[in-house]
Structure formats: C-alpha cells, structure tokens
Amino acid sequence: MQERGPAHGVRPRRPGGGQAAQAGRRAEGTDRGAHRARRPDPERSADQGPGREAAAVGVPPRRGSGTPDLPLLIPGPPGGPTQRGSMADDKALTTRAADFSAWYNEVIARAQLADYSPVRGCMVIRPNGYAIWEQMQQALDRMFKDTGHQNAYFPLFIPQSFLAREAEHVEGFAPETAVVTIGGGKVLEEPLVVRPTSETIIYAMYAKWIQSWRDLPLLINQWANVVRWEMRTRLFLRTTEFLWQEGHTAHATEEEAEAETLMILGIYRRFAEEWMAMPVLTGRKSDGEKFAGALRTYAIEALMQDNKALQAGTSHNLGQNFAKAFDVTFQTADGGLGHVWNTSWGVSTRLVGGLIMTHSDDVGLVCPPRLAQYQVVIVPIYRKDEERVAVIEAAERLQQTLRAANIRVHLDARDGLKPGAKYYEWESKGAPFRLELGPRDLAAEQVMLARRTGGKEPIPMAGIGDRIHVEIDAMQQALLGAAVARREAGTIRGATREQLVEAMNGAGGFVYGGWCGDATCENDIKDQTKATIRVLPDEEFRSDPAPTRCIWCNRDAVTEAVWAKAY
Template sequence: MSQEQGITPRAQDFSAWYNDAVMRAELADYSVVRGCMVIRPNGYAIWELMQGALDRMFKDTGHRNAYFPLFIPQSFLAKEAEHVEGFAPEVAVVTHAGGKELEEPLVVRPTSETIIYASFAKWIQSYRDLPLLINQWANIVRWELRTRLFLRTTEFLWQEGHTAHADEADAEREARLMLGVYRRFAEEWMAMPVITGAKTDSEKFAGALRTYAIEALMQDNRALQAGTTHNLGQNFARAFGVQYQTAAGGLEYVWNTSWGVSTRLIGGLVMTHGDDVGIVCPPRLAPTQVVVVPIWKSDTERAAVLPAAEGAARDLKAAGLRVELDAREGMKPGAKYYEWEGRGVPLRLEIGPRDVARAQVFAARRTGGKAPIPLAGLVAGVQAALDELQRSLLEAARQRREANSRRGVTRAELVELMSGEGGGGFAYGGFCGSAACEAAIKEATRATVRVLPDEEFRSSPAPATCVWCGAPAAGEAVWAKAY
C-alpha cells in the first residue's frame, strides 16, 4: 500500500493547495526564467477550449481577428499620459538588437492600445468605417514583482479586443456588451458565477474613461478579477489622431473600447471548483470529459471487457464527446482513478465483467457518487450526467459565493469580515465615492472596492450611508480582498 504524496488540503494552506493542484493536474510548470511559466498540454488544452468558445462569441458579435506586433516603439507608450504612467514600472524594454543599440528602444507590449490605435488612425477615414471591431489573441509581458502560476506571471496569454466607434453611446454599448459576453462565458462555460459592475477611478485601466469587470469569489474568499472591459473615451484617439469624417462633413475623434481575458481564467477555474483531490473541470471546458476504465482479472475477462470498453469509448466519441480509454496494462484500476481525478476529468466510466454481463457501465462523478448507466442508453446517459455536472458546479459555486457575501455591512462588520487569514468574501455596503474613504478602507482592511455593482447585483433597499464615513452614499460598492 503505497501512497503517492497527496496534495496539501485547502484548509491547511490554500496557496500550497493551489500550487499542488496545478502541478498534480500537470497544467503548468515553472520555467527557468523567473516569473514565467510553462503551460503544459493539459493546461493548454483548457486554454484552447476557452479560446474556441470565446472566439465564437466574439465573431458572433461582429468582431474579426487580427495580429499586431509584439514590439512597440517606446515613444508610442508615452503618447497617452495616464497610460504610460500606469504601465511604465512593469514594461520590459529592448535596447539592443542585431548586435547594436537601437535608435529607439522597443517595449515588449504590456497591452496593445498604442500600437493598434496607430493603425486605426490609418484605416479610419469616415463614419462609414465605423464601428471597427478587432480582436487579437496574443502574449503580453508585464514585469511583476511577485508571480503565481496562471494568476500573475511575467508573460501571459490573452485576447484583447479593440474597437472604434462614432460616438460615446456606441462605445459604451460595446463595453457593456463585451462585459456581458465575459459574464456568459464565465457562467455557462466555466461554471464560475460572477458579479459585474464598474471599477472606481483608482482601480480603472490606465487611460480609460470607465472600466467594467467581472469578479468571481474564490474558495479562499478572495476575489478574482476575471475579465475587464474599458470605455477608453477619446483619450487614445486624441493621442494617436484617430479621426473620422462625419456625415455632415465635420471631423471627429473616434471613441475606443478595449477588453480582455487571459490565461488567468484557468487559475479561476482551479480555485472555483477544485477540491482536496485536485482540480475539477467543468464538462464544457474539460479536455477529457469522460475516461473509460476497463477492469479485468484474467485473460478471459479481458477478452470480454476490453471490446466493450472500446465500443463504449467509440460510441461516445462518435457523439462528439472528448473521451479517453485507459486500457493500460499492469496498472490497477484504483491507480488510474487517482490519476484521472487529479486531472479533473468530470466523469469516469468503469466497466468490468459484471457490468458487461449486465450490459451497463458504472459512472463515477468527479464530485462524488457512482451509478450504473445501461449500455443501451449510454450516450444519452453520459450526456445527461455531464449536463448535470455542469449545472451543479455552477450552482455549488453560486451557493458558496452567496454564503460568503454580506449585504449592508457596517464599518465594524467590514473590518471584522476582512480580518484574519480566512477573512474575506464579498462585502456589500454604501459608499460615498470619495478616494479618501476608499484608501482608508484599503489601509484598514486590505480589502478594495471590486466593483460598483450593476443593478442586478445591488441590494434592496439601497444602502443610505457610506460604510466608512457615514456621509450619504453615492451608491453601493462591493469590497473584497483581491488576487
């Protein structure tokens, strides 16, 4: 009886658990380059599924993919004052290439607004060219002080949408539309419930008019900003001279938006559904949705079981499911179970001599519970089980989030809620809107305003006074300790 080293229980050390879960699932590995990670095939497969779903959603909303350079002239970054200030500390700069010093240093993109809007300025002439709806899948470099696999690494993969519009209303509509796309993706694909809303000035994107975000609550009660959209106003249009002629013949600056989600989502997926065994993949994003494990004792049994298992796997694949048949010899079924559980495979089908005799398979859910499925209705039965898993993961995550959300908090409650190691969760309360109160709360509790929640998430009745200073509230805010 040999136990492989288990992973750290969540309750003991959540950070250690996260690292263990990621490593056990072989999603990623540390690189020789500080702060950078290697995304392993298991992790990259999840990213590809995410990309596929998001890309379809972007195309369905009228966007087209393009690709812009990794290198940006340093002077471009400086054209928008807030933007350069926001990103300067974390920008990597190339000063030498081709064996000599460059005339102008190139920055490795921390985001691509500047280089993209330089192109937009060339492409946009008239109101007939608008809206211009572009997305790019790319890598990004931000020199972070402290990194965590998927959650914050020096280089990461993302998509960044960039659009240009004729007026503010259309840009605003776009920023809200894509926020909705992100929300739908998080909930329907990742089974990760989110709240949506606007960022405060201190949390908004460097150079944006307004920033919106989806925020999810992880199992350690810290919030994860899982996607952002920005209404950039005319800030970049002015900096890069992106103008168009109106129908009336006038010359106007365009209104831009940008929006992005990154491989950070994989970290969110891990921390939303994982348990003390490892990661749990929601079926729609599971690289392997079903693993079939044949069980036999003798060659006779093997001869009966293996073809049945192969047949089951074939039928499921034919139905469009992502299936693996694990017929490895010399490995006990239990060992296979542990391996696939660590990878988060949502459904395992066990098929042994007894099952063959009864024309059934035994289906074990990653979240617990075993039940037989008759071979006659295998595809439908498996599909139903996967659908149910997808639903129940979202529901469980939603219940956990609600159980860890407090509405109408007082100043004392906010402090209490955020204190200690396990402290956190979403705290809803009145907010006067002042930067002073926001900073004071951060100082006192280490919690920040995650969003000024959208209507759907607001409390009723609305809080009347600011949690901190007691002045009349300008609105409601959601505080949490953030990743």
C-alpha cells in the first residue's frame, strides 16, 4: 500500500508478477467463502454492535443491524453488485460483515466526512471530516513543537529537473507526478511538477541556508497538500491529492539523524495510541518497501477491522543521499567540510481513514473522544412550549458549564426533529457522548448520559464537567483496549508457510515469521499471497523465542518479519 508518510513514496521494485500472481489471486477469489466461518470473530470485543448497544439501552435492535454474530473480516461476494445498498429507503448501513468496502464508504457519506470531487480520484473533505483532521493537526503540531521543530511552507511547484537529481527518488515518483507545462498562456521553459513530496525543493533551500555546524540541526515541518496520480483511489486512504505534514531535518552526524528518525517514529506511535486509540506496530521497512531515496524507512502499522494492514506513518533516515544530490554541505567544528544527514517523516489524512476502520461499527462512525469534533452533544427533550423554554434554557446552561470545563460540546436545539432521530444522527456521526435533557431530568437535577460505545445512565448535574472528563478518559482507554484485543486476535506468531498462505487466502491479519532477508522470498510471497512485509518489528513486538527459519524457504532467518495484506 502506499506510503503516506513522506514515506509514502516507498516504491518497491516491481517483482516479476505475472502468471503465478494472477493464478493465486483467482484461487483466492473462488475459495474465499470456504474460509469464512473459520475464525472466531475478533471484532466482538472491540466493538459494540448495534444489537448489543440496543440491548443496553432497552430498545429492540433495528432491522438489518441485529447480526452481531456474523464474522467480519470478510470481503463481500467477489464481484457481486453489493455496494448498491440503498441507503435511501433503508436506514441501516451495509454491515461490515456483508461488504466492508461499501460499509466504509457509507460511514463516510452518512457522517458527512468527505464527498467525491468532480475530478476523478480527488476528494472534498467536508467540515465533519476536516474537524477530525484539525484535531489531529493540533495534537501532532504540539508534539513537533515540543521537540524543537518549527513550521514553514515550501511551494507547491517544483522544477522538474529537481526530481531527477536523486536517482532512486525520481524513479519512484516520476510515474505518478502531475506536471504543469503551461503558465499564463505560455509554454513554460521548464515544466513544473506538482509536489508528490518536498524533499527536493526543501533540500535545495537547505543548501542555501546551511553553512556551519552551528546551523545544525535544522528542524522544519510543513503542513501541506501533495499530489500523486494514483490509478485507484479510495476516500482518505488513497486520493490523488491529500493533506499531510512532512518534516525535514538536517543533522551533523548519522547518529543524530537516526535518533531523530526514531524519535519521530515514537511520536507517531504515541499519537496513534493516545489520541487515535489505534494500536500500531513499529518497525523497519524491508529494502523493497522503503522510501525511494531513503537509507532506512521506519513505519507504524495498524490492523483494520477487515484484518488488512494500514501503514499509518513513516519516518525515514535519508542518510546523505539528498545532501549529495543537492549539495547540502556544512563546515565542521574542526574546519572540515561535510554533507548533512537528513530525515523526513510524515502522516497524512489517511489517518482519518484508519480512524474510521479501527473503531466504527455498523451504526456509523465511532470517534475517540480526544479527536472528536464534539465530545458531547446535548439533545433537549420536551413536549409543551413551557417545557421547551425551560429545557432549552437548562441545556444552554449545561453547554456553558461544559465549555468552561474545556469540553467540546454541541447543543442540538433543532426543532421539528424528534429526539430519537437526533440520537441516530449523532451516533452515525460518531459523537462519543450524548446528554439527553428533559423535564424529568430537570426535576431530578440530573441528565441522561449515553455512550457511543454502549450504555446509558442518569448522572447528576453537579460536578458534571469532572464526570465527563472521567468518561472521556475511560472511553479513550476502552477503545484502545478493544482495538488491541482485536489486533491480537487477528495475529498469528511463529507461523508456517502453510499458515501464511491460509491466512492470506482467508481471514487475513498480521502473520509473524522468520525471513531469510532475500528479496526473492519477499517477492514470491507477494506474488502468491498478495501479502507484503509490513515491518521488521522493533524489539518490543518481536516474538519469543525468535524464529530461526525463513517462513518461505526454510533457510536460516536473519530477522523476524510481519506479513499482511495492506491498503
């Protein structure tokens, strides 16, 4: 899948592909059904199906949603016309079990996160989706600033010749760049590439800015859009244009650059876990999967509910490749001249897709409270006019109270919609908490708290700000815990070749095994199973005992690897 870090560019050398791969694919398609029921549903613990939720609230399950026992992780019937789900006359979404892809698209449409653009492959990020991205930006930006980075902005257009300066880099990106050849009605002397990533333009500038070791390290990040001409696109996961941050640093020594690369990887991991409640594996990419132009690429990898992996962020040690290509030199303390050591790292709006596929259920979006646009939505309940006045007034006071407690809150005071309709709407939009406020609650000085993940109970008005903060922390933890459990259920360690093949033909998931380090095995596995090495896991994630044999060729293993089919 594609790297959405600056990493993005990871451009594996094209393996032979061909007949074997096609045959394998065909086989997978036809006997997929046979593997379906095999695996226990790893989903159960991770998610409150609508049935479960409904039960907790004491309401009969809605039609089409009461099938919590179907295993997920199953793509829909191959080639079937499944995604025509008529959301108009059926209020339930296509279920994850029935068709994960269709479900994903419908969650986005229902929650109004994004819409298709008139330009093929491009996406309009709607306010609800952009709000999540803004929360992500704020959290990440804080972490970057706290570690000494500054923001800057480099231009969208890059002289075409710049891309060519680094051999691997140009090979990786040339096929997917958009190129401007006309400006102001005149054919340009040199075509301009719309940046697919900014290494070249940035290091060209660094060459001007860096003279002495005293100018190092240079730690810059930019928030920007980039364009990659993808053939097949999916909302948030892979679009022609997307938003991201790309950090670019220059250091005096290789050790410093490596430390920076790993430090950022740690930030990405922390962000994924603490803010997105999305557990990730960290590790290094194989040479075949690394960024075009990097020495080493590290990544965070998450497992989605359909048991496919998502590369959620990448951090590269670029060595001196770009420094040499762009002549970024500096005078050392002892008077010598050296090339700087660079890193680059990024995460993109793809994270929003990861968020959706990690937590959401058959009712719609589930958003961890720390990233939710509205952590709390207040729904007023009333019949008569007098009640309305009193309830709305109390709801506004409640809103002020929560705001004062630093909670993002929205009062849904729309008239003409019954409360139930609002409940469903905010559930599909992923609001973590709903506070229902009616005459009975006013009398009792309480409010009904309903959690998006299930459960509803009255809580006292007094001290409600503190209570909500406790609830936010609890839900954040619960979502992470459930996602970890789901990932573990979808993981096989110490797998044999047969287990790898079987897993990739069926349920998917992370498969750990030994690897001889030979690209031939890597490519054969990819051709025959569609699985790629997601990471060579960091120590914390490695198996004990370590595998000693290559999962494919049975020669001595030089490392452990994690395979999965990826987005």
